[in-house]
Amino acid sequence: MTIFLLFVILFGLMFLRVPIAIALGLSSLAYILISGQPVILLAHTTLNGMDSFPLLAIPFFIFAGGLMNSGGITKRIFGFARALVGWAHGGLGHVNVGASIIFAGMSGAAVADAGGLGQIEIEAMREAGYDDDFSVGVTAASSTIGPIIPPSLPLVIFGVMASVSIGELFVAGIIPGLLMALSLSLMVWWFSRKRGYPRDTSFSVANVWIKFREAFLPLMTPVIIVGGIATGAFTPTEAAVCASAFALFLGVVIYRTLDLRRIISVSIDTIETTAALLLIVGTASVFAWILTANQAAALFAEGLLGVTENKTIVLLMILLVVLIVGLFMETIAAISILVPILMPVAAQVGIDPVHLGIIVILNLMLGLLTPPVGMVLYVLSRVSNVPFKQCVSATMPFVVPLVLVLLLLTFVPQITLFLPELLYRN
Known part of the structure; x- marks a missing residue:
């Protein structure tokens, strides 16, 4: 009964638009008070949830x-992508996807992609005569590649909560991320042929070489991160520190586009974002501890496996549960709550935890593209001055290829596990 009350309070607070971290904390506090446990337990468990070395990667990647x-x-990055793939039909749509692949290797967050590259991409597509619906839709969908291709903030959180190698999770996301990009490029090609969108530019090896030289050092950022982790030169946390130092070096020394005022501004934004994320992680840790202490995970596993032990059906049920949660809950909070519940189920039917991590994160990314949460849509609505409802309708066609990729990855785990097995398990 107290667990039922816990969820009633949580969803009641969310319905009242209370921030998710506060809602998790207050619902957990209510449970602690009702069950007669010491209130200090809330603070203790919250701090323990945030006290993790891998979580140090978050502020540095941000x-x-x-x-x-x-x-x-x-x-x-945008200029290089434009020279590389702008010659195809609907060139700037392909550039949009290509730039997201490259930027994914630097930021690890969909919202950062949408807010940073998104404004540049949409402005360029408007000037070239593309419809706002098409521009916003492809920008929103391509931004979800960021949390799949390493580095990835959601994968860091998943690795911490599930006690899974973050290095394995990172390399496991490379092929799925590229498949997402391929599916979106096919969608761009189909729309472009249907609507008669032009080629953005003619292909020129000389132009590609010029833009490559201009973007060469930024392009080395994902190489440093992924290469360092894959070769064991440093941990994901150390890779995040290296990425920050390299970005600072590029901005201050090489390109001289960063001054003290901008660095301070970025630092303040980083502190604010990190504080919000860690507060969610901390309060979600209390919530997850309550679920574990009351054997909610075991009961969920027992109930799910009581319906069927067929691995395929269990996977479909997991996808459905994650999708529903992702529609209403912020990604980091959803991961923190879902992982303790889903891991026992996955273990019993033989689902690899690395495979589970990729499909859970990709599934949750769909929640960023759909209301009522839809954080990417809110960001793009702001930077593009397109009404939120129009952003929703514009993005829906581009959700279809992402769903198809999710189903492919779900039922062909070898795609996800190929690189982890090659680099870590031999």
Whole structure:
């Protein structure tokens, strides 16, 4: 009964638009008071949830992405992507997807992609005569590649909560991220042929080479991160520190686009974002502890496996549960609550935890593209001055290829596990 009350209070507070971190904390506090446990337990468990070395990667990846945006480095990335794939039908749509692949290797967050590259991409597509619906839709969908291709803030949180190697999760996201990009490019090609969108530019090896040289050093950021982790040169947390130092070096020394005022501004934004994320992680840890202490995970597993032990059906049921949660809950909070519940189920039917991590994160990314949460849509609505409802309708066609990729990855786990097995398990 107290667990039922816990969820009633949580969803009641969310309905009243109380911030998710506060809602998790207050619902957990209510449970602690009702069950007669000491209130200090709330503070103790919250701090323990945030006291994790891998979580140190979060502020550094956020800082690196902020420096890239503030220092104008994203424009170099966009220019290189434009020269590389702008020759295809609907060229700027393909550029949009290509730039997201590159930026994904720097920021690790969909909202950072939408807020940073998104404004540049939509403005360029407007000037070239593309419809706002198409521009916003492809920008929103391509931003979800960020949390799949390493580095990825959601994968860091998943790795911490599930006690899974973050290095394995990172390399596992590379092929799925590229499949997402391929599916979106096919969608762009189909729309472009249907609506008669032009090629953005003619292909020129000389132009590609010029833009590559201009973007070469920024392009080394994902190489440093992924290469360092894959070779064991440093941990994901150390990789985040290296990425921040490299971004700072580029902005201050090489391109000289960052001054003290901009660095301070990015630092303040990083502190605010990190504080909000860690507060969610901390309060969600209390919530997850309450669920574990009351054997909610075991009961959920027992109930789910009582319906069927067929791995395929269990996977479909997991996808449905994650999708529903992702529609109403912020990604980090959803991960923190879902992981303790889903891990026992996955273990019993033989689902690899790395495979589970990728499909859970990709599934939750769909929640960023759909109301009522839809954080990416809110960001794009603000930077593009397109009404939120129009952003929703514009994005829906581009959700279809992402769902197809999610189903492919779900039922062909070898796609996800190929690189982890090659690099870590031999």
